[in-house]
Amino acid sequence: MEFMGDKDKVYDSILPASEYYPELALSEFQSLFHFLSNETEESLLQQVRVARIMTHRELLAAMSPFESLNELSLAQFGDIDTAATLYKQAVFSLAADFIISNQISSDTTKDAAERQEALTQKAEHCSVQYRRAIDLLINAHETYRIEVI
Incomplete structure (x- = not known):
């Protein structure tokens, strides 16, 4: 296994900008998440694609009055x-x-077992970060408190 953020192997895949949203570079994802993974560039790109689709669906109503993410x-x-x-x-x-x-x-x-516990905590943290970002985008402030129990 190698670190996804290993500077010797920076992936150059990009999800292009869409009507509302900016492009997403896999290299930026790598620079933010430095955990161990044996994922290939293609599998990472697929996960980012699916996450992007899900995010777009959640933001659909919030984006409808605006021409772009910059306008929002x-x-x-x-x-x-x-x-x-x-x-x-x-x-x-x-x-x-x-x-x-x-x-x-x-x-x-x-x-x-110990590795799974650490991974579970990391996954929960990522889930909370996602939910907070969506909440802020939709409401311009946090509307509820998210706690992992």
């Missing part, structure tokens, strides 16, 4: 950077949650 950002936060930052946080956190959850399901040996 200006209306909600008074700048054009905040919404793009939260959007990337949401997509990348959800993708990381998928990848970590996959690692947990394949790590079933007795010796892996």
